[in-house]
Amino acid sequence: MPLSANNPDRTTWLKVPENSDFPIQNIPFGVFLTRDDIITIGTRIGDTAIDLGALHQLGYFKGIDLTDDIFLQDSLNDFIADGRKTWRLVRNRVSEIFMTDNPALRDNEEHKNRVLFTMEEIEMQLPVDVGDYTDFYASKEHATNVGSLFRDPENALLPNWLHIPIGYHGRSSSIIPSGTPVRRPVGQTKPGDDGKPGFGPSRLLDFELEMAFITTAANDLGKRISIGEAEDYIFGLVLFNDWSARDIQAWEYVPLGPFLGKSFASTISPWIVTLDALEPFRVAGPEQDPKPLPYLQQQGNKNFDIKLQAIIQPEGGEESVVCTSNFKYMYWSMAQQLTHHTVNGCNVRSGDMMGSGTISGPTKDSYGSMLELSWRGQNPVPLADGSTRKFIEDGDTVILRGYCENDNVRIGFGKCSGKVLPAREI
Numbered sequence: 001m002p003l004s005a006n007n008p009d010r011t012t013w014l015k016v017p018e019n020s021d022f023p024i025q026n027i028p029f030g031v032f033l034t035r036d037d038i039i040t041i042g043t044r045i046g047d048t049a050i051d052l053g054a055l056h057q058l059g060y061f062k063g064i065d066l067t068d069d070i071f072l073q074d075s076l077n078d079f080i081a082d083g084r085k086t087w088r089l090v091r092n093r094v095s096e097i098f099m100t101d102n103p104a105l106r107d108n109e110e111h112k113n114r115v116l117f118t119m120e121e122i123e124m125q126l127p128v129d130v131g132d133y134t135d136f137y138a139s140k141e142h143a144t145n146v147g148s149l150f151r152d153p154e155n156a157l158l159p160n161w162l163h164i165p166i167g168y169h170g171r172s173s174s175i176i177p178s179g180t181p182v183r184r185p186v187g188q189t190k191p192g193d194d195g196k197p198g199f200g201p202s203r204l205l206d207f208e209l210e211m212a213f214i215t216t217a218a219n220d221l222g223k224r225i226s227i228g229e230a231e232d233y234i235f236g237l238v239l240f241n242d243w244s245a246r247d248i249q250a251w252e253y254v255p256l257g258p259f260l261g262k263s264f265a266s267t268i269s270p271w272i273v274t275l276d277a278l279e280p281f282r283v284a285g286p287e288q289d290p291k292p293l294p295y296l297q298q299q300g301n302k303n304f305d306i307k308l309q310a311i312i313q314p315e316g317g318e319e320s321v322v323c324t325s326n327f328k329y330m331y332w333s334m335a336q337q338l339t340h341h342t343v344n345g346c347n348v349r350s351g352d353m354m355g356s357g358t359i360s361g362p363t364k365d366s367y368g369s370m371l372e373l374s375w376r377g378q379n380p381v382p383l384a385d386g387s388t389r390k391f392i393e394d395g396d397t398v399i400l401r402g403y404c405e406n407d408n409v410r411i412g413f414g415k416c417s418g419k420v421l422p423a424r425e426i
Helices: 054-057 077-081 084-097 109-115 140-150 246-252 332-342
Strands: 030-033 039-044 050-052 114-117 133-136 167-168 173-176 186-189 197-202 209-213 233-241 266-268 305-315 318-326 353-355 396-406 412-421
Touching: 039 054, 050 054, 050 109, 054 084, 054 109, 077 084, 109 209, 133 396, 167 305, 186 246, 209 332, 233 396, 233 412, 266 412, 332 353
Parallel strands: 133 353, 173 266
Antiparallel strands: 030 039, 039 050, 050 114, 133 167, 186 197, 209 233, 209 353, 233 266, 305 318, 305 396, 396 412
């Protein structure tokens, strides 16, 4: 099916600010609360939110096989479960409705009043009910940095890292939408000289610059997804800040890996940008050496050129960009991650989320966490107001931004932000 919505020549009768993340070529999907306190599935063009439930009720999706209530829900799970054909048909139709020369909705004031909202009139919600969440560790630069910090720099990567996408199962209940405050976690930390573990608020709170992809129902238990079909089951991507309490994690992670140091909060951007919208921004990705086993060998351009930023904004202060990275640095692609996830027969469901792991690049300013940027606190990171940070402090807001851009179009994700609140009293 042609991706007509990607046509870079299309323009819209809606107002789209210059350098907007959401031109008519994007058409992401999300869930929001309207000015009438109704939760609906919608999309966005420029600074206008579009109620897809109202569009459907008014007959604008005629000819597409959709249930009456497909957009009248509080999550995208059922829509995602309908599969790629449905996603493409709906996205193409939305593009047609809002093209400059299409008068059907443009000239119908009554319908526009029901369908269109300013961003100030809505409240974004979590876009999917995340049943399962897996976090990968797929950036070679990040894994090398962490291995150098905590192990032997000459043998920073463990023997398995270059052969399989490493991951762990995370906690889906604490995934929150952008704008939700994050409470500083409390937990145990490594013992001091007296041999007793410490206990209290985390002193080494960190962000992790990640992206996450959302899946549709892909396979029955006991079956696996081949590398050639894996992308058919990936709906789209969000920005993802997988907050980390480094001191809590350092004490607990042996022998079973991350637990309380990670499960207190993970923030995602509210608009899911489809894999289809990102198609023009494919790139080859890093060369994989040694060559993966046959089931992980992916043909063609397997990565996407998505420019990423991590920003710290102190309370009442200005923003400081502390990291500039790119999704194209990922050593293990999304398709490889999903294929490996199911090679043992693990079943994947609609709305499952898979994090990329911290996305670090080859230069110091592209490291995707404070752990790396400050090199475990040895090199404080300067901010615009003259202060410095080793890790994240109370009152700081961490903002992630991401976008793709070529000579024809810019496709972005909006922002993924969270303000850190003090720990609750013990």
